[in-house]
Amino acid sequence: MREDDSDWFARWEEELPSPEELMPISQSLISPDLALAFDIRSPNHGNGNSNQPHHHQTTPPTPSQLQLPSSQANSSAEFAADSADLGSGAAGDEPARTLKRPRLVWTPQLHKRFVDAVAHLGIKNAVPKTIMQLMSVDGLTRENVASHLQKYRLYLKRMQGLSSGGGAGSDPATDRLFASSPVPAHFLHPNRVPSSDHFMPSFVPIATLQQQQQMAAAAAAAAAAANPHLQPPQFHRQIAAAHFGSPTNGGFSSPTNGQFGSPTSNGFGSPTANGKFDPSFLAVRQTQQQQPIHRMSTPSLHSPVGNYVEDLESANANGGRTVLTLFPTRDD
């Protein structure tokens, strides 16, 4: 009896893994990208007993022991993601799916697109998801739109109150963005319904928003943005397209449209009437260089042509916070 006990104990003790062996295992419990996302540093930093098997060449690296090739040097490898598949969520095994995307900057152009989308959909259908689809801006997420829509509604409300009550002037920098694109009349008058959908602007299916920040690209883009007058707008496009478009092309082969046909099945609030808008103009996300087929929006409003080149640039706002922006070629 007792002998048996000591026996198993001896064996148990003998088979206990050494600390060095434990380390890699416990590390593997936390996937590298997860650790990255949580800003967890390797425990081997600053300890003399480094678990890193420097010269353990006796055994070939087993899959469980695979250590990242210096996953992050230490400084600027936060986003190693060069593949921008965020929205899709497919075709990307890179340890970059958990990373937080850079902050989106709503440029006048992007906002214009937003407004147009809302205008086309009508207030009723103008919900984040639909808007997002209509805008068909690559990399734009539903919450981006939702957040912006929230602010925009606030703005509209304020505008209504202002126009009717005759209040004081308000032009904080906040409103500049919204003021930059014309607010469709019916936005301010919920009563009136834009019975005529036909006067809607046509969309340019350019999807050029991307979500990664390559320093080189940013630098180049920034340089281009710095002197827009020197370079034709298309120049920007080329930069972005060349840098962002190509490498990640495999992600968007399947368009995400075509859900508008079914009136009731989609969960839109009103089962009575639906499908007012033409799916035909629904822009499909693609990252290809489309030739200049831009028509512009609003019918009789001024058409400040020339600024529809939407491009993306990542810049550092403050303290190394990286933001994603489509650069404005000009005010609208």
Add this chain to the structure above:
DNA sequence: AGTCTAATAT
């Protein structure tokens, strides 16, 4: 179950 919106956090 998935989406929208209001509120709150960064």
Add this chain to the structure above:
DNA sequence: CATATTAGAC
């Protein structure tokens, strides 16, 4: 302050 994120309603 402009967005992001969360929480709760729908």
